[in-house]
Amino acid sequence: MSANPFHLGWFLGNSYGVHGWNQQWSGADGGDWAQPDLHIDLARAVERACFDFLLLEDSVFVPDSYGSSMDFYLARALRAPKNDPLPLVPLLAQATRRVGLVPTISTSFYPPYLLAxxxxxxxxxxxxxVGCNFVTSTAERAAQNFGLDTHLEHDLRYEMADEFVELVTKLWDSWDADAIVMDRERGLFVDPAKVRAIDFKGRFFxxxxPLNTARPPQGRPVLVQAGNSPQGQAFAAKHMDAVLCAVGTIGEMKAFRxxxxxxxxxxxxxxxxxxIFYVIMPTVGESTEEAEERVKRRQAGRKAAPEMALAxxxxxxxxxxxxxxxxAPIGELTTNGQQATLKRFLKQGNTLREIAQNYSYSYEDLVGTPDAVAAQMAEVMQEVGGDGFVFQGNLSRRFIAEITDGLTPALQRRGLVRTAYEHEHFRDNLLAF
Ligand SMILES: Cc1cc2nc3c(=O)[nH]c(=O)nc-3n(C[C@H](O)[C@H](O)[C@H](O)COP(=O)(O)O)c2cc1C
Structure with a gap:
């Protein structure tokens, strides 16, 4: 590998939801949306390409914020129907041997003991x-599904999240790594001296x-989060092993890092x-012209349907x-939802039409053949200084192949990413370089 290799992950938006039911290249995925097969194929592909992890996004509400109605979202299968991604994890684990698996959970609604x-x-x-993507959940409708009238205030949610992580970490520590002795002669499966109560009493939880199962093999499964507001960053700084950051320019990546x-x-x-992982969406084609043509088509699509970005x-x-x-000029707006995301959204233009045309949730200036995109990624990472990228985009087996069978081998040939896993545990691979 090069002197400064980088890490790769896959961020699966709308994770166990509907992917491309009415698009080219989506095969039977629309009808099969509730089956695990597409996800298993994805997990196997990212493992073949030696990615660090597959992150499964989640949310727990049916949106009705655009046009004050669920209609727009339900008609397009945007964020609903969506299954709980946690039952997918054992299936993905069974189908793979080394790649890290990161489901998303809400610190605002999950009981910490159950989660631990x-x-x-x-x-x-x-x-x-296994890892865990800790989100505070941002939608009022999600809060109402868990019995609240309105959502907890943004900064308070992060204070809760902080205590949540402290508690689950203590629960994982309530068993020593060598607590299971399985000593037939002494008739001892667990050494009682190595398991203890934690008696945690916090402000929220x-x-x-102790936990009623053994210490996880990693001690602390890999902790991940993606909130980019000052409170989100402080939460990450204190606890997290990996942070995802959705920004649109190299300058923003450097500043974030x-x-x-x-x-x-x-x-x-x-x-x-x-x-630190930056969310990217490259456009890979068989030729430069083909890749550029695909970008043009995507831009035309955004122009024709600005309501998709707005919804x-x-x-x-x-x-x-x-x-x-x-x-009309949109000006400043405030939210109790995703604050860094809103700020970035409003920076993309003066009017909503302009913003919707320009808006993306990731860095997209990576366009060309697999080898050309590999070179562009190397340049970006050289300038930013580390640590990795997560891919996102409309999920189809074609897109998976472009990234894992086209682009990643080109990165590997340049010595930029790993060609084999060194370690058994996710955390050890993540921290290996
Ligand atoms: C790449 C990325 C992935 C995210 N995944 C999820 C998710 O799965 N579920 C969720 O509720 N929020 C998710 N979020 C939202 C964040 O957890 C956080 O709530 C949001 O970025 C706003 O944080 P802020 O208020 O600190 O800016 C994601 C954000 C980013 C940038």
């Missing part, structure tokens, strides 16, 4: 390959412990122990963008 036990179980089942590393160092941790953004920010004149 669930993730420990999955880590034990998968021999140390309490749990006596510098800020995050400074915040991690300020907590007394080594900045290299918190890996998506409405569901992330709880702001009904259908209420505004699409051609």
């Amino acid at each position: 036990r669930l993730i420990a179980t999955l880590d034990l089942m998968s021999h140390g390959r 309490a749990s006596r412990g 510098a800020a995050m590393r400074a915040k991690v160092a300020a907590t007394g941790r080594d900045p290299d122990d918190c890996k 998506q953004m409405a569901s992330l920010t709880d702001i009904d963008f259908a209420q505004f004149d699409i051609d």
Whole structure:
């Protein structure tokens, strides 16, 4: 590998939902949306390409923020129907041997004890390959599904998340790594001296412990988060092993990395122990012309249907963008939902039409043949300084192949990414470089 190799992950938006039911190249995926096969194919492909992880996004509500109605979303299968991704994890683990698997859970609604036990179980089942994407959940409708009238305030949610992670970590620590002795002669399966209560009493949560399953093989399964507001960054700096960042320029990547590393160092941790991943969506073609043509078609699609971006953004920010004149200057807006996402959205133009045309959830200036895109990614990473990229895009087996069988081998030939896993555990692979 090169002197400065980088990491790869796959961010699967709308994870266990409907993918491309009415698009070219989606095969039977529309009808089969509730079956695990597409996800199993994806997990196998990213493992073949030696990715660090597959992250499964999740949300727990049917949006109705655009046009004050669920109609737009349900008609297009946008964010609903969507299955719970957690039952997928054992199936993906069974189909793979090394790749990390990262389901998403909400710290605002999950009971910490249940989550600690669930993730420990999955880590034990998968021999140390599980992570967890901690989100605070941002939608009012999600909060209402869990009995709240309105969602908890943005910063308070992060204070809860902080305590949530502290508690689940203590529960994982309530068993020593060598607690299971299986000593036939002494008639001892577990050494009782190596398991203890934690008696945790916090501001939001309490749990006596100990956990009623063994310590996860990784000790602490890999902790991931993607909130990019100052509160989100502080939460990440304190606890996380990996952070996802959705920005549109190399300058923003550099600024994010510098800020995050400074915040991690300020907590007394080594900045290299918190890996930063930038969300990208390359366009790979058999020729430069073909790739450029595909970009043009995507831009034309965005221009023809600005409501798609507006509805998506409405569901992330709880702001009904259908209420505004699409051609009038939009000005400043505030949200109790995704704050960094809204800020970035509003920066993309003056009017909603302009913003919708320009908006993307990732860095997209990676266009060309597999080898050309590999070279562009190398340049970006050279400038940014580390640590990795996560791919996102409309899921089809064709897109999976473009990334894992076309682009990644080109990156491997250049020595930029791994060609084999060195370690058994997800965490060890993540921290290996
Ligand atoms: C790449 C990426 C993936 C995310 N995945 C999820 C997810 O699966 N579920 C979710 O509720 N929020 C998800 N989020 C939202 C974040 O967890 C966070 O709530 C959001 O970025 C707003 O954070 P902020 O208020 O700190 O800016 C994701 C964000 C990004 C950038």
